[in-house]
Amino acid sequence: MALLAIRNLRTRFATDRGTVRAVDGVSFDLAEGEVLGLVGESGSGKSVTALSVMRLVPEPPGQVTADSMSFDGIDLLRLSEAQAREVRGASMAMVFQDPMRSLNPVLSIGRQLVEVLQRHQKLDRPAARRRAIELLEMVGIPLAEKRLAAYPHQFSGGMRQRVMIAIALSCNPRLLIADEATTALDVTIQAQIVDLVKRLTRERGTSVIWISHDLGVVANLCDRVNVMYAGRIVESAPIRDLFHRPSHGYTLGLLGSTPRIDGPALRRLSPIEGLPPNLIDPLPLCPFLPRCRVSVAACRERAPERRDLGREHWASCFAELNQRTP
Amino acid sequence: MALAQPPATPRFAGSIRLAARQFPRHRAAMVGLVCLVLICLAAALAPLIAPYDPVQIKLSAKLKPPSFEHLLGTDHFGRDVFSRLLYGGRTSLSVGLLVVAFAFVLGVPLGLASGYFGGRTDNLLMRLVDAFLTFPPLLLAVALVGLLGPDIQNVMLALGLVQAPVLARMVRGSTLAVREEVYVTAARALGAGPGRIVISHLLRNVVSPIIVQLTVVFAAAVVAEASLSFLGFGTQPPQPSWGRDMSEARRFLGDAPWMFLAPTGAIMLCVLSINFLGDGLRDALDPRAWRTRRAVEPDKR
Numbered sequence: 001m002a003l004l005a006i007r008n009l010r011t012r013f014a015t016d017r018g019t020v021r022a023v024d025g026v027s028f029d030l031a032e033g034e035v036l037g038l039v040g041e042s043g044s045g046k047s048v049t050a051l052s053v054m055r056l057v058p059e060p061p062g063q064v065t066a067d068s069m070s071f072d073g074i075d076l077l078r079l080s081e082a083q084a085r086e087v088r089g090a091s092m093a094m095v096f097q098d099p100m101r102s103l104n105p106v107l108s109i110g111r112q113l114v115e116v117l118q119r120h121q122k123l124d125r126p127a128a129r130r131r132a133i134e135l136l137e138m139v140g141i142p143l144a145e146k147r148l149a150a151y152p153h154q155f156s157g158g159m160r161q162r163v164m165i166a167i168a169l170s171c172n173p174r175l176l177i178a179d180e181a182t183t184a185l186d187v188t189i190q191a192q193i194v195d196l197v198k199r200l201t202r203e204r205g206t207s208v209i210w211i212s213h214d215l216g217v218v219a220n221l222c223d224r225v226n227v228m229y230a231g232r233i234v235e236s237a238p239i240r241d242l243f244h245r246p247s248h249g250y251t252l253g254l255l256g257s258t259p260r261i262d263g264p265a266l267r268r269l270s271p272i273e274g275l276p277p278n279l280i281d282p283l284p285l286c287p288f289l290p291r292c293r294v295s296v297a298a299c300r301e302r303a304p305e306r307r308d309l310g311r312e313h314w315a316s317c318f319a320e321l322n323q324r325t326p
Numbered sequence: 327m328a329l330a331q332p333p334a335t336p337r338f339a340g341s342i343r344l345a346a347r348q349f350p351r352h353r354a355a356m357v358g359l360v361c362l363v364l365i366c367l368a369a370a371l372a373p374l375i376a377p378y379d380p381v382q383i384k385l386s387a388k389l390k391p392p393s394f395e396h397l398l399g400t401d402h403f404g405r406d407v408f409s410r411l412l413y414g415g416r417t418s419l420s421v422g423l424l425v426v427a428f429a430f431v432l433g434v435p436l437g438l439a440s441g442y443f444g445g446r447t448d449n450l451l452m453r454l455v456d457a458f459l460t461f462p463p464l465l466l467a468v469a470l471v472g473l474l475g476p477d478i479q480n481v482m483l484a485l486g487l488v489q490a491p492v493l494a495r496m497v498r499g500s501t502l503a504v505r506e507e508v509y510v511t512a513a514r515a516l517g518a519g520p521g522r523i524v525i526s527h528l529l530r531n532v533v534s535p536i537i538v539q540l541t542v543v544f545a546a547a548v549v550a551e552a553s554l555s556f557l558g559f560g561t562q563p564p565q566p567s568w569g570r571d572m573s574e575a576r577r578f579l580g581d582a583p584w585m586f587l588a589p590t591g592a593i594m595l596c597v598l599s600i601n602f603l604g605d606g607l608r609d610a611l612d613p614r615a616w617r618t619r620r621a622v623e624p625d626k627r
Contacts, residue, residue, distance in 0.1 A: 054515055056511065056514055056515060082519075085517045085518070085519055086517065087517070088514070088515055088516060088517040089515065089516035089517035089518075090517060093515065093516065094512070094515040096508050096511065096512055096515075097508075098508055101507060101508040101509060102508040102509050102511075102512040103509055103512075104509045104513070104526070104527055104530070104531070105509075105531070105612075105613065105614060106530045106531055106611070106612060106613055107526065107530065108613070115518075115522075115526070116516050116517070119516075119517055119518070120517060151613035151614070151616075153613065153614045164512070167516065168516075
């Protein structure tokens with residue numbers, strides 16, 4: 001049975017100008033120990049999907065509905081706020097994009113770790129401190145014992161993100177959501193953090209949802225990828241398949257705009273022209289149609305159906321893009 | 327083996343202890359603290375220190391300049407200015423401190439609630455605050471004291487009521503800014519409840535502007551008490567208070583400047599001390615302003 005099963009998740013926000021459908025019918029399963037990438041450009045609904053799963057969408061103005069959304073046998077839709085607090089941090093945890101801002105500047109690193117351990121694991125203070133030191137050592141922070149007394153501003157961005165990962169993994173969650181966790185870091189640190197997350201989650205069999213717009217990072221880390229556009233999943237594939245057989249116009253565009261070290265030396269990157277659609281307007285056709293380079297006649301007549309391409313690969317696209325073989 | 331002892335429980339100082347350790351390094355703040363303590367002691371021990379009865383009239387010795395007999399001279403009734411200063415400090419300091427306490431107790435929770443809950447709660451509370459803020463502060467205090475009766479307790483209450491909305495509005499503003507910080511969302515994502523969010527995340531991060539504002543409130547309260555006394559509310563003659571004596575001394579500014587300088591100097595010293603103290607507290611509570619020792623700095627590798 002899947003650890004996380006989402007069917008037809010819709011998250012809407014009421015605004016003065018109308019209802020924004022930030023997530024519009026997302027369904028996917030996440031198996032135990034699976035690492036799932038969620039890619040797409042800004043505003044495609046990746047983060048809102050994650051926040052909906054964590055039940056962190058403020059309601060109102062937000063509104064989260066789904067046919068079903070279950071995690072580890074719990075019906076996430078029926079959780080009260082108090083019950084949700086018990087789940088958050090304990091069996092699912094989240095790491096945010098900006099490590100410079102995701103730690104409270106006036107509390108010491110130790111205090112922030114200990115607080116979570118006391119909250120969820122009911123450890124007493126000395127035990128929580130010992131565990132905190134273990135956790136800092138685990139994420140590769142030297143002199144961990146001394147660092148407990150340090151404050152966030154004394155740490156670099158990479159170290160803060162390590163601390164965030166330590167905090168997120170402190171209660172051995174079954175699901176870790178990393179929302180652009182390496183985007184704010186420079187490339188070498190990025191690689192270290194990705195390796196760290198890979199190692200730690202593999203050791204523990206933690207499932208991961210890795211949100212990113214960086215296909216390179218996703219390729220290195222994930223088992224499978226959901227490509228999101230305009231609040232929908234437009235393509236879902238095992239990682240190798242996605243790169244070898246991109247089957248949606250948008251995926252193709254994303255790959256075309258990503259530099260590849262194994263490609264021809266002087267390949268020009270081709271950006272995706274235009275802007276993503278306004279999510280207030282109804283989108284009866286494929287939302288990517290106005291920007292699509294491979295659209296066919298059918299695209300202008302009806303919405304694309306989910307098309308099964310075998311090997312757990314599907315895409316919502318009419319265009320036949322499978323000329324390339326693996 | 328001798329080395330294989332179980333490691334001692336690792337200790338790290340609580341943030342309050344660290345802040346307390348940091349505070350004495352702020353020299354101006356220490357000076358402020360010492361001054362304030364001395365002033366408070368002098369006021370508290372007035373009956374022991376004061377050489378004369380502060381309300382004893384002795385017309386034969388009126389408007390005498392400072393001498394060994396009368397350290398700070400005498401006023402137009404021949405009362406000893408030094409003794410009046412000591413006793414007046416009791417009134418002025420308690421007004422200042424109680425107004426600060428009142429404004430804090432009323433204003434900070436209101437501002438936090440308004441900022442944290444937002445929406446309808448925010449709207450309701452802030453319209454109430456607006457209503458208070460539309461009146462000129464002194465006029466409002468006069469009206470309140472008029473309503474409650476001219477008594478020093480009522481003056482404190484009125485001044486507190488006037489200052490609380492100012493503080494509430496400020497706390498709300500800072501809270502709104504902090505509420506949107508990623509670390510607040512991150513704390514929620516780790517299962518923190520509203521209580522924890524408000525206390526250790528919001529309040530801890532808006533404490534600096536609160537402290538600065540409170541030092542301002544203290545100064546304003548001491549001066550406002552003077553104005554109210556001048557208008558006949560608050561301290562009633564012949565009881566001494568710094569503000570009252572200051573406004574009375576106005577008439578003798580040319581002939582007996584000591585009468586004016588003594589209470590004015592006291593108020594100034596007090597406000598300055600409190601300002602320095604506030605600065606020190608603010609810095610001590612903000613780890614980013616700490617002058618840290620090498621031990622906790624990440625080493626360059």
